Amino acid sequence: MTLKLWxxxxxxxxxxxxxxxxxxxxxxxxxxxxxxxxxxQADRFVTKSAGVMLLPGLLGLGVLLMLAFNAWQVEKSARGxxxxxxxxxxxxxxVGLLFVVxxxxxxxxxxxxxxxLAMILAPAAVVVAVAIGVSxxxxxxxxxxxxxxxxxIFYSEVLTPD
Numbered sequence: 001m002t003l004k005l006w007x008x009x010x011x012x013x014x015x016x017x018x019x020x021x022x023x024x025x026x027x028x029x030x031x032x033x034x035x036x037x038x039x040x041q042a043d044r045f046v047t048k049s050a051g052v053m054l055l056p057g058l059l060g061l062g063v064l065l066m067l068a069f070n071a072w073q074v075e076k077s078a079r080g081x082x083x084x085x086x087x088x089x090x091x092x093x094x095v096g097l098l099f100v101v102x103x104x105x106x107x108x109x110x111x112x113x114x115x116x117l118a119m120i121l122a123p124a125a126v127v128v129a130v131a132i133g134v135s136x137x138x139x140x141x142x143x144x145x146x147x148x149x150x151x152x153i154f155y156s157e158v159l160t161p162d
Contacts (some may be wrong), residue, residue: 006089007068010096011061017103018057024107025053033106038117041110053106060099067092087130094126 021028025048032052033042046052067088075085101108101119 004072007064007071007092010064010092011068013096013100014057014060014064014103017100018054021053021057021103021107025050028053028106036105036116039110039113042106056099057103060096060103063099064092064096067095091126091130094123098123 028048030048031045032048033044034046034052035042035044037043071085071088071092074088098119
């Protein structure tokens with residue numbers, strides 16, 4: 001499976017969560033929860049509307065789109081390559097799963113302090129792991145001669161006259 005196909009499932013998961021929430025729209029309470037405290041209990045509410053319900057999922061899809069585009073750019077670059085892009089796809093999956101939980105929070109039972117803490121720390125751990133993995137791959141890819149790089153980020157072959 002190519003790297004591009006690996007970026008698709010997080011989008012589908014968030015869209016599926018939005019679809020599930022949309023199918024239960026009439027069952028949702030009139031006071032829609034929009035914020036949860038560290039205890040896992042909803043502590044801020046707004047009037048239920050389609051826009052309020054869709055906003056977290058749409059934000060998640062936007063973030064996933066940026067991550068997928070960055071992974072595609074890194075895969076194409078000479079410095080990053082496929083290994084660095086794989087790390088970015090792993091980050092995309094973690095963020096996608098996080099947004100699935102965020103989208104479904106209004107229909108989930110109270111989750112408790114442990115789950116809330118895990119939901120905060122797990123993506124942070126993935127970000128740190130991705131940063132370490134990408135930086136290691138970047139060091140390995142930095143072996144191209146300096147004259148091949150334009151503005152420090154664009155790679156071009158140095159052509160020698162025949």
